[in-house]
Amino acid sequence: MDGESAKITAIALTTLAPLLAGLLCYIAPGRKSRNVLISAGIVSAMAGSVLLFLLLRGSPGHTIRIELGSVAIPGLGAISANEIITIAEITLAAAFIYLAARIKAFYALALSIAQLGAMIWYEFSYAPAHGSEHAVRILIDYWSGTMCLIVSIIGSLIVIYAVKYMEGQHSQNRFFAYFVGFLGAMNAAVFCDSLAAFLLFWEITTLASYMLIKHEQNTESLQNAKRAFQLNVIGGAGISAAIIVLGIACNISSLGEIAALEGAIAPALMLGVILLCFGAIVKSAQVPFQSWLLGAMVAPTPVSALLHSSTMVKLGIYLIIRLSPAFSHFPAVGYMLALIGGFSFVSTAIIAISQNNAKKVLAYSTIGNLGLIIMLAGIHTSLAISAAIILTIFHAISKALLFMGVGVVQHEMHTRDIEDTEGMIAKRPLIATIILMGIVTMIIPPFGVFVGKYMAIQASVAAPWMMILLAVGSAATVVYYVKWFGRLISTDREMERKPEHMSTLFSTPLAALLAGAIGLSFVIVQVVAWFVDPAVASMGYDVVLQAISVEVVTPSGYISSIAIGASMAAVLLAGLMIKLDDSKKTRPYSCGIEFPGELGGMYMHGYAGEDKVNKYVNFAGIALIMIFVAIGIIAMAVGKVM
Amino acid sequence: MGIVEKSRLKSPWILHYDCSSCNGCDIEILACLTPYYDIERFGILSKGNPKHSDVLLVTGGVNHRNKTVLKNLYDQMPAPKVVIAIGACGSTGGIFHNCYNILGGADKIVPVDVYVPGCPPRPEAIIDGVVKALDKLKHLQNGTWKEPETGPIVVETAVGAKPAPAAKYANAAPAPTLNSQPTNKEA
Amino acid sequence: MNFQPSILFSILLSIAAPFIGMLILGFDRKITARMQNRVGPPILQPFYDVVKLFGKSELMVKKAQILFALMFVGTLLLSTVLLCFGGDLLVIFFLISTGMIFYTLGAYSVKSGFSFIGGNRELYQMLAYEPIFMLTVFSVGLITKSFRVDQIFGLEVPLVAIIPLPLVSMMIVFLIKMQKSPFDISTAHTEIISGPMIEYSGGYLALLKIAHWYEIFLVIGIMSLFFVVPGNPVLTVVSMAAAGLAIYFVSIIIDNVTARVHWNTMLRLSAAIGITLIVVNVAIVYIVAYIAGGA
Known part of the structure; x- marks a missing residue:
C-alpha cells in the first residue's frame, strides 16, 4: 500500500466507516448485530485516527492535502466531488425544512428556506458563472490530527459506555445510528478544508445532536431539542452566509486560504470571518446561546458526554482556533x-x-x-x-x-x-x-x-x-x-x-x-x-x-x-x-450530642441564582454578539478592516 | 522535663461546659479572660471545642439530660486531659444536690482532678485551679494518660476557709451509658 | 548588577520560613495583648502550642482528614521552597490556592455542622481573595515581563514605585490569610469555634498550625517582593524586612479596631476595593507608558 492510498484509507476509516456503521445500525435486525456494527465503527475510527496521526508525522510538511476531483460512478459517469457535496447539502437542507415545519420551529424554517435558496443560487448560478473550482479539498495538519484523535478515542469510549447505558431502552437502533455516525461527521468536518464540505458535516452534527437530544420523546426533551435545533440552525446560517460572502467578495472557498492570507485584506473577508466565528460561538454554546447546551441535559447522559467533551461543541472551538491566525489582520x-x-x-x-x-x-x-x-x-x-x-x-x-x-x-x-x-x-x-x-x-x-x-x-x-x-x-x-x-x-x-x-x-x-x-x-x-x-x-x-x-x-x-x-x-x-x-477514632463534634441536622446549601442564590443573573448575562451576551456582527458590517460599510 | 511537657504546661487550652449552672460561675470564668485577669499570659485559651482542649471546666450540677453530653465532651478530648469542677454545684451538686433531676457533681460522670469550690468561686480561685491542674499534667508522659496518684486536689478559696472534702472521687465508678435508668419516674 | 540569592541562602530561608511565620504569630499575640492593656503570652507561644499538640494523642473521625492535612502542608511547603528558590510566581500562587483547596476539603470531609460551615466560609474567602491575589501576581508579571521571582531582582526600580495599589489590595488577602478581623470569617472563633479545623486534634491540628505559619510567610514574602531594591542586596534585605513588619503592624491595628463582617460584605469589599485598585493602577501604568511612548 503506498502512502497516498494509506492516507485515503485512514481518512475513510475515521470518517466513512463510522458514518456507514451508523447508517447500518438503523436497519440492524437485533442487538447482537447492532453491537457488531458499533464495534466495527469505533474500532475503525480509533485505528484510523492513530494511523492518520502516524502518517501525518511522516508526511512532507506534516500536512496531508488531498483534492477530491471527480468520482466515477458506474452508469452515471464522472461526478465531481463538489457536486456530491452540493447535492448532499441540498438534501440535508430539505430535511431541515421538513423537520422545522414538523416541529413548528418557524425561525428555523424561515432560515432554512432562505439558506437553501441562497445555497442553490450560489452553487448553481453564481459559482459556475465565475469559474469557481470544483475540487473538494481536504487538509489535515497536526491540529486536525489532534482533534481527530480526541474525537475518535474519547468518542469511542463514550460509545462503549453508551452501549451499556442504553441497555433495554427504546429505539436503540436510531440512537446508535446518530451516535456512531456523529463521530464520522465530526472527523470529516475537521478534515475539510473546503467551506462547502465543512458546512455539510457541520449541519450533520446539528441534525444528529437534535435527534439525540429528543431521544426520550417526552415534552421536555422535545422542547429542548427544538431549541437546540433552532439555535444551531442560526449558527449554520451564519456559516452559509460566510461562504457566500467569502465566495463572492474574496473568491475564497476554504479555511486554509483565510488563515494564510497576507497583504491587503478586503473588508468582506473580515465580515466572513466574523460570520464563521458567529457560527462557532453558537455551536460552542457561548453566552447568549448557552440555553441549547443546558437544555441538552435532558438527553441520556452518554449524549451529554459526547456533545460536551469531544464532539459538537469542540467543533466551534476547532473552527475558531483554525481561523485564529487571520485575526492578526x-x-x-x-x-x-x-x-x-x-x-x-x-x-x-x-x-x-x-x-x-x-x-x-x-x-x-x-x-x-x-x-x-x-x-x-x-x-x-x-x-x-x-x-x-x-x-x-x-x-x-x-x-x-x-x-x-x-x-x-x-x-x-x-x-x-x-x-x-x-x-x-x-x-x-x-x-x-x-x-x-x-x-x-x-x-x-x-x-x-x-x-x-x-x-x-x-x-x-x-x-x-x-x-x-x-x-x-x-x-x-x-x-x-x-x-x-x-x-x-x-x-x-x-x-x-x-x-x-x-x-x-x-x-x-x-x-x-x-x-x-x-x-x-x-x-x-x-x-x-x-x-x-x-x-x-x-x-x-x-x-x-x-x-x-x-x-x-x-x-x-x-x-x-x-x-x-x-x-x-x-x-x-x-x-x-x-x-x-479505632481507639483514635471519635464522632464529629456537635456540642456533645449526635449531629442532628442535614448539611447542604451554599448556593449563593442571591448572587449567582439563574433567576437573578440570567437576565443580565443574556442581555450582555446579546449585546456583545450584536457588536461583534456589527463590526463586520461597519467594516464593509466603511470599506476598512478594523 | 522535656520540651513537650514544658509546652504542655505553657499552653493549656480550655473547654468550658455549663451543665446546669445558674451562670454565676460562668460569669466568673469569663471574667478570667478579661484584661484585668488576662489568663492568656499563661497561654490559656478558651477553645470551646473538646478536640482542641486540654482542660475541661465544668460548672453546675449534672442532671439526666446533660450527663451524656458531659461524657461525650470528655471522651472527645484527646489525652492527656484534666477536669476541673467549678463551684459548689460543679463539685457536689451544691444546693441542688438532692433535687429530683440532679445526679450530683461532675465527678459522678467524669474523673475530676481539681475542685474549685465557692458560690461562685472568685476568678483568682479558678485561675489557681487551672494552675494546680497543670501540676497534674506533669505526671503525664509521652501523651499517654497515667492515672494521677495524688488524687483530686481541692483549691482553697480566697477567704481561706477550707471547704469540706468534696464527694468521693468517682474515677472508679463506671460512667453511665445512654441506657442507664434515671432514678426518678418523671425523667 | 543582578542580585541572585545564593543556593545556601535559599535553603536556609526555606528551612527558616515556618519559624518566621511562627514568630510573626507570636509577636502578633503579644502586640495585640499590649494594645488591649494585657500582658499577653510569651513570644514563643505558637511554638509551645504546636509542640504540645504534637505531644497529645489524636482523636480523628476518619483517615481522609489526615490525607488532606498532609496535602495541605505538603503543597504549602513546596510553594515555600519555590518562592525561596526564585521559582515561577504563578505556580507559587496556584500551589497556595491548591493548599487551601485541600484545607477546605479536609473540613468538608467530616459530616459535622461547624466543620461544614467553616468549609463554606473558606470558599467564600477564596472567592474574595483569589481574584485579588491572582491579579496582583499578574500585575507583577506584567511589569517584570516574566513570572519568575528572580526576574524581580533585575528590575530598574522597586515594584512598589510602579504598582503600589495592588499592595493595598493585598492587605485584604493578608487579613484573610492571617484569620484576622474583619475577615476572620472561616475560623470565627466565638461563632463556629474553629471552623475548618474543628475536627482535627493532636498532631494533625499541629500540622494545620504549621501550614498556617507557611501561609503567613508566603503572603508576607510575596508582598515584600514589592520592596526589592534592585542592585543592592543589603538594602533589599532591610527594605523587605521593614516592609514585612510594617504590613504586619498595619494588619494588627486593623484587627484590633474592626469587628467581623458578614461574608457578603467581604465579597463586596474585595470586589469594590481590591480588584478596582489593581485595575486602576495597571491602567495608570499603561497610560503613563503610552504618554511617555508618544512623547
Whole structure:
C-alpha cells in the first residue's frame, strides 16, 4: 500500500466507516448485530485516527492535502466531488425544512428556506458563472490530527459506555445510528478544508445532536431539542452566509486560504470571518446561546458526554482556533472574541455556583471552559493558542470522565442532585472516586487543565484586561467544584470496604479516561512536544512553548508537572501509610450530642441564582454578539478592516 | 522535663461546659479572660471545642439530660486531659444536690482532678485551679494518660476557709451509658 | 548588577520560613495583648502550642482528614521552597490556592455542622481573595515581563514605585490569610469555634498550625517582593524586612479596631476595593507608558 492510498484509507476509516456503521445500525435486525456494527465503527475510527496521526508525522510538511476531483460512478459517469457535496447539502437542507415545519420551529424554517435558496443560487448560478473550482479539498495538519484523535478515542469510549447505558431502552437502533455516525461527521468536518464540505458535516452534527437530544420523546426533551435545533440552525446560517460572502467578495472557498492570507485584506473577508466565528460561538454554546447546551441535559447522559467533551461543541472551538491566525489582520475580531469567551467563562462560572444538578454544573463548566478557549483564540498569540490546545485536549478527557461518572450515578441511583450524593464515597466508593478524580483533574495542579489555565494567564499578558474575567472566573470555578467534591466525601465515619459491582462496559471507558487524564498530565512534556507544538506550528505560529526535560517552559515562566505531581504523590503515599486505629477514632463534634441536622446549601442564590443573573448575562451576551456582527458590517460599510 | 511537657504546661487550652449552672460561675470564668485577669499570659485559651482542649471546666450540677453530653465532651478530648469542677454545684451538686433531676457533681460522670469550690468561686480561685491542674499534667508522659496518684486536689478559696472534702472521687465508678435508668419516674 | 540569592541562602530561608511565620504569630499575640492593656503570652507561644499538640494523642473521625492535612502542608511547603528558590510566581500562587483547596476539603470531609460551615466560609474567602491575589501576581508579571521571582531582582526600580495599589489590595488577602478581623470569617472563633479545623486534634491540628505559619510567610514574602531594591542586596534585605513588619503592624491595628463582617460584605469589599485598585493602577501604568511612548 503506498502512502497516498494509506492516507485515503485512514481518512475513510475515521470518517466513512463510522458514518456507514451508523447508517447500518438503523436497519440492524437485533442487538447482537447492532453491537457488531458499533464495534466495527469505533474500532475503525480509533485505528484510523492513530494511523492518520502516524502518517501525518511522516508526511512532507506534516500536512496531508488531498483534492477530491471527480468520482466515477458506474452508469452515471464522472461526478465531481463538489457536486456530491452540493447535492448532499441540498438534501440535508430539505430535511431541515421538513423537520422545522414538523416541529413548528418557524425561525428555523424561515432560515432554512432562505439558506437553501441562497445555497442553490450560489452553487448553481453564481459559482459556475465565475469559474469557481470544483475540487473538494481536504487538509489535515497536526491540529486536525489532534482533534481527530480526541474525537475518535474519547468518542469511542463514550460509545462503549453508551452501549451499556442504553441497555433495554427504546429505539436503540436510531440512537446508535446518530451516535456512531456523529463521530464520522465530526472527523470529516475537521478534515475539510473546503467551506462547502465543512458546512455539510457541520449541519450533520446539528441534525444528529437534535435527534439525540429528543431521544426520550417526552415534552421536555422535545422542547429542548427544538431549541437546540433552532439555535444551531442560526449558527449554520451564519456559516452559509460566510461562504457566500467569502465566495463572492474574496473568491475564497476554504479555511486554509483565510488563515494564510497576507497583504491587503478586503473588508468582506473580515465580515466572513466574523460570520464563521458567529457560527462557532453558537455551536460552542457561548453566552447568549448557552440555553441549547443546558437544555441538552435532558438527553441520556452518554449524549451529554459526547456533545460536551469531544464532539459538537469542540467543533466551534476547532473552527475558531483554525481561523485564529487571520485575526492578526483585524484585531477587533480577536478582541471581541476574547471578550465574548471571557464573559462566558466568568458568567457561567458564577451561575454554576447556584446549581445543585450535577449535569447542569458540568454543562456550565463546559461552556465556561469553551469560553476560556475562545478567549485564548481571540488573544491569538502563539502561547495563547498552545494553551487553548492543551485545554481542549484535557478538558475533553476530564469532562467525558465526569459526565460518565455522573451518568453511572444517574443510572444506578436515579439522581442528578448533588445533595443526594452526600457521602457517596461511603456507599459507592468506586464511582465516587471516579467523579472525585474527574474534579481533581479539572482544578488541581499538576493536571492538564491546570497547566492550560496557568498558560492562559501568561498568555493574557497580551490582553491584560481579560485577566479580570479570568481571575474572577477561575476563583468561582474552584468554588463550585470544591463544593461538589466536599458533598461527595462528607461522611461521619470511615467508609466500609465492600465489593462494588460495575459493568465492564462502564468500568473500561472510565478506567481508560482516568488513566488518560492522569497519565497524560504526567507526560505533559511529551504532549506538548507531540501534539501542541506541532499543531501550533502547523497553523503558522512561532513555537514558544518548549518542552525541556521535565519542564514546560513558556516565555515568562516554567512549570514542571512531574516535579509537582511527584511531590504531591509522595505526600499522598506517606499519608496513606499512616494507620488510624479505632481507639483514635471519635464522632464529629456537635456540642456533645449526635449531629442532628442535614448539611447542604451554599448556593449563593442571591448572587449567582439563574433567576437573578440570567437576565443580565443574556442581555450582555446579546449585546456583545450584536457588536461583534456589527463590526463586520461597519467594516464593509466603511470599506476598512478594523 | 522535656520540651513537650514544658509546652504542655505553657499552653493549656480550655473547654468550658455549663451543665446546669445558674451562670454565676460562668460569669466568673469569663471574667478570667478579661484584661484585668488576662489568663492568656499563661497561654490559656478558651477553645470551646473538646478536640482542641486540654482542660475541661465544668460548672453546675449534672442532671439526666446533660450527663451524656458531659461524657461525650470528655471522651472527645484527646489525652492527656484534666477536669476541673467549678463551684459548689460543679463539685457536689451544691444546693441542688438532692433535687429530683440532679445526679450530683461532675465527678459522678467524669474523673475530676481539681475542685474549685465557692458560690461562685472568685476568678483568682479558678485561675489557681487551672494552675494546680497543670501540676497534674506533669505526671503525664509521652501523651499517654497515667492515672494521677495524688488524687483530686481541692483549691482553697480566697477567704481561706477550707471547704469540706468534696464527694468521693468517682474515677472508679463506671460512667453511665445512654441506657442507664434515671432514678426518678418523671425523667 | 543582578542580585541572585545564593543556593545556601535559599535553603536556609526555606528551612527558616515556618519559624518566621511562627514568630510573626507570636509577636502578633503579644502586640495585640499590649494594645488591649494585657500582658499577653510569651513570644514563643505558637511554638509551645504546636509542640504540645504534637505531644497529645489524636482523636480523628476518619483517615481522609489526615490525607488532606498532609496535602495541605505538603503543597504549602513546596510553594515555600519555590518562592525561596526564585521559582515561577504563578505556580507559587496556584500551589497556595491548591493548599487551601485541600484545607477546605479536609473540613468538608467530616459530616459535622461547624466543620461544614467553616468549609463554606473558606470558599467564600477564596472567592474574595483569589481574584485579588491572582491579579496582583499578574500585575507583577506584567511589569517584570516574566513570572519568575528572580526576574524581580533585575528590575530598574522597586515594584512598589510602579504598582503600589495592588499592595493595598493585598492587605485584604493578608487579613484573610492571617484569620484576622474583619475577615476572620472561616475560623470565627466565638461563632463556629474553629471552623475548618474543628475536627482535627493532636498532631494533625499541629500540622494545620504549621501550614498556617507557611501561609503567613508566603503572603508576607510575596508582598515584600514589592520592596526589592534592585542592585543592592543589603538594602533589599532591610527594605523587605521593614516592609514585612510594617504590613504586619498595619494588619494588627486593623484587627484590633474592626469587628467581623458578614461574608457578603467581604465579597463586596474585595470586589469594590481590591480588584478596582489593581485595575486602576495597571491602567495608570499603561497610560503613563503610552504618554511617555508618544512623547
